[in-house]
Amino acid sequence: MKYSESLKKNRDFLTVYRKGASFANKYLVMYVRENGLNKNRLGISVSKKVGNSVVRHHLCRLVREAYRLQEELFHRGVDIVVVARVNAKDCTYFEIERAIYHLGKLHHIVEVEKKEKANETHNDCND
RNA sequence: CAAGUAAGGUAUGUGAUCGCGGCUGGCAGAACCGAAAGGGGCCAGGUGAGGAAAGUCCGGGCUCCACAGAGCAGGAUGCCGGAUAACGUCCGGCGGAGGCGACUUCAGGGACAGUGCAACAGAAAUAAACCGCCUGCUUUUGCAGGUAAGGGUGGAAAGGCAGUGUAAGAGACUACCGCCGUUCUGGUAACAGGACGGGUCCAUGUAAACCCCAUCCGGAGCAAGACCGAAUAGAAAACUAUGUGGCUGCUCGUCACGUUUUCAGGUGGGUCGCUUGAGGCUGCUGGCAACAGCAGUCCUGGAUAGAUGAUCACACACGACAUAACCCGGCUUAUCGCUUUGCUUGUUGU
């Protein structure tokens, strides 16, 4: 990932939980806090209640992949923590991707025009 | 062909694009982060989870601590022989139980070394006479004695069954079976078979109750441990301003604060431990087998918030259970299916 690295320390997670803003939908919860750096830091948390190691690891990968492919759309300089909820354990990649985009829109950290433009260019790329 | 039984094998595949962790080679040896150690760039190649990686139930390697030797305590194991680094594992036997059979299954030492427990029911539970049967006395009926064949209770009531015998009975006596002892034969042994003797003589079960006997076990665990080392607590030495603050309003005095170096210490962090090993595969030899020996050949994850994913296409059986965290040998548990071989029983055909 070009503009991002992962959030590692428990202290950082706690800071984001305590001082950041949160939005949630059916599958995910997203905490966001500005970090003052020139890059984003992404933390993913999946509770043991969601499933066994295979399920949890798979969800973690789906979230990371969804973020990676939409990385260009996000604003720089925020800490993001994504928490997976129990409902998310049977999700496909596209459901996760849509959920992340939706939450990013709620936080106003996603460039909406760019996304639509990207879709248009994707449609027009045959030219 | 059907039903069964035992032992194994395998664990979606192929292609394209994007992405991740090690490794090797090449190019840079710059920028950047960091006090340092160290990390870090680009390109190419190759590589990257399981049969249970799980549970952590056993055993071992490895590391540190302790240790003259021995014992106690505590724990584990428990038919016999073998395998193994070791084991509670495995293999082959023996005995009991189950199955027509192939085969399965068993914590399978000791109950006269001692102690404990055995509710309820039952006359009686480790100790014997309630009913019954028989004899005598009395003869309304009960009393005294004999008796464990029958009744009922219970998980368990003086070995079973048949006969002799008797007042009624009783291993009191006899045959067969069981049990105990001695002995012979076979077997390394558990044990099996036979012969002779004991009438079974103080009673049952429980040792996954305490216990006895035999064998084994020092403790902790890679967050072990080793090294490098900001910070911060500390020790010593040197230096400087004669500075700041307190005693005190001023002077003197005195106390605290400063900088550098060295030492000690070892936190955040980093490096090692870390993967070539009781290793896999093939063949030969020994062994019924577990396994062992020899020869050839192969190198196959090493992360540190933690790498195998996503999308598209095709195929079919439509994909279960499940993700290494120091490493091995087992056990247990979860699991969609597919498949191989041996054997048993039944039916049909030749």
Place this chain on the structure above:
RNA sequence: GGCUCCAUGGUCAAGCGGUCAAGACAUCGCCCUUUCACGGCGGUAACACGGGUUCGAUUCCCGUUGGAGUCA
């Protein structure tokens, strides 16, 4: 990743292998009260699951499942 421990009504909990598994709070009915509360009487309700040892298991043994604690 290693180690240690626990599981009994809705909740908190006692329980030598043996008769109907104590209690307390909760709630269901009745009584008391003008009514509510307090109080009194009675009821419902449980041994996490699967095997084994034993005549008999909540208890003993083994294995699962779930839940805690601890080591940086």
